[in-house]
């Protein structure tokens with residue numbers, strides 16, 4: 001198997017006809033031509049070949065003063081000076097990819113007439129941007145944070161954006177609280193610390209004073225806050241939207257993305273280490289999966305409620321701090337999205353893409369969710385400050401359908417429109433688009449009441465679903481959550497903060513609050529005022545999202561070898577992993593030729609032991625071969641590879657003499673036994689994720705277990 005590291009040619013995946021149509025709109029320059037000096041021009045198009053040397057008043061040896069008259073040099077410097085634009089005020093760090101979306105059939109037509117959700121003959125091109133929230137553009141990928149999951153659908157009825165997150169709820173209920181919340185979570189104003197983290201006084205101070213944040217903070221402090229990959233995250237529209245069908249009936253809806261690969265997270269220790277070892281881990285992971293053809297996929301689901309059921313629940317369905325539990329409102333899966341093409345230029349695509357919650361298409365509408373109403377203003381407004389007027393005309397933002405209106409001029413206008421710029425006019429008094437022709441019309445909603453700054457009664461209750469979330473986690477997930485909150489509070493140096501947080505936690509779960517109080521030095525809480533309901537919900541725990549069949553697709557497997565290793569076994573393993581679309585990497589004492597046991601064959605190592613760390617892989621395999629094992633056993637870094645991978649509960653495999661390396665590395669781990677277990681075949685042993693086999697080349701057991709991933 002060729003490793004990704006040595007892949008010389010980047011592939012951009014297959015483009016569907018509809019994606020090509022989107023691409024025709026782009027001013028993409030052929031990279032080959034764009035980079036040859038013969039084809040270079042100034043910004044006004046004048047051919048020019050020397051972009052390296054400033055014009056000089058030459059003296060002997062060409063060392064004279066540089067001349068101000070060199071317009072070409074000045075243009076180059078001037079454009080460089082202006083390369084930066086303001087980064088996004090939140091979600092500044094992101095990674096994007098192109099793909100396509102289709103629905104399975106027309107079953108959603110009972111809810112909506114939007115063809116993007118009902119016409120199975122359509123393939124809709126999409127662009128997705130994943131992001132972290134708190135950190136700046138240059139921050140690390142694996143920090144604990146909510147992840148953005150924003151999707152732009154390029155439909156013939158206009159662009160539709162679902163600007164979602166990987167967590168189904170939000171911290172605050174009303175958009176007017178957003179600036180306060182973001183100020184609290186962002187780095188503290190006096191020293192701009194910390195970067196990409198919520199582990200600081202201001203965030204937890206806000207948490208202790210705003211019980212509405214507890215639900216989302218619990219999701220973020222759970223393993224959901226440190227995903228293994230963007231490709232292994234769920235996506236949620238969070239806000240409540242509406243769907244309108246051909247009969248004019250309205251339903252409330254929540255949008256869901258469910259990943260094919262299941263929902264997986266890093267361990268906190270891994271996340272911390274990777275933030276330093278490879279700050280671009282998630283960005284590279286997305287690209288690697290697409291380049292190797294292991295295209296990321298999500299099923300698209302909707303939770304739908306008719307208007308008549310709006311008030312049926314003990315929570316308000318328009319409150320973005322609440323989920324609609326799936327046992328009450330099941331998800332209907334209606335479509336699928338595949339990401340199959342990397343971006344060609346990060347800035348032009350991923351940085352300049354502009355999502356707006358207000359971008360909807362006929363058949364889809366808003367609701368009175370107060371967070372959504374505020375978002376509809378904010379996204380439109382923020383694009384102006386990031387990208388300037390006419391940002392909709394940037395190639396990545398351009399709709400694939402014709403755009404016609406009487407909005408004109410402004411900076412960077414790139415469209416030339418013939419004719420009058422007002423309506424009605426003497427040439428045309430008929431509206432160009434009306435409802436009968438599929439035009440968008442607001443739903444005629446009945447309203448009555450007083451104008452007040454207020455919140456609906458069910459918006460006042462904040463703890464019930466936080467407890468529901470906590471109760472629904474597995475034992476391990478609960479432990480991780482307690483550790484995560486303890487870690488964060490340990491970074492708060494104002495005792496007032498961590499002392500105030502404990503009573504807030506106590507309202508959610510008494511045992512949790514006590515455990516955290518002990519860890520961080522808070523006061524032991526009394527029995528809580530609120531009575532616990534003890535309920536659990538389905539599909540909250542990540543354990544509920546395991547793929548039906550275990551998948552090794554796109555997993556990264558490190559194979560540790562040294563001179564004298566058994567090539568046949570290693571090649572057998574690589575072939576088996578390739579079949580499952582996993583990637584294998586040879587890690588050896590040096591990045592170069594490593595010879596096999598016979599001495600006549602060899603492989604090229606992709607990395608040397610010091611060049612990578614176990615944290616960057618999903619599984620480890622130790623090659624057999626007496627001489628190889630002897631070298632590996634004596635290398636402290638190799639021993640660390642094995643111990644660290646074991647500590648992170650990764651699958652570790654070994655055959656023959658390779659087992660000795662594991663034995664040496666894990667000799668003081670009492671629980672591990674490498675003797676055959678009851679029910680296992682004689683030649684293969686599985687214990688605590690460690691799979692060993694004395695002599696087989698590659699038993700199905702090894703393959704199966706590696707397939708389980710972590």
Ligand code: HDE
Pocket residue numbers: 088089090091094129130131147148149150163164165170174175176178236237238239320353354355371372374375378379380382383
């Ligand atoms: Fe955002 N949010 N947000 N947000 N948000 C932005 O828009 C805002 C909220 C989300 O990859 C900004 O273009 C307000 C919920 C994503 O380009 C800004 C409120 C959810 C992205 C903004 C929210 C999100 C943003 C900054 C409270 C999950 C990145 C740059 C009412 C459903 C999109 C930009 C991308 C970005 C405002 C709450 C998700 C300032 C006022 C809830 C994924 O407009």
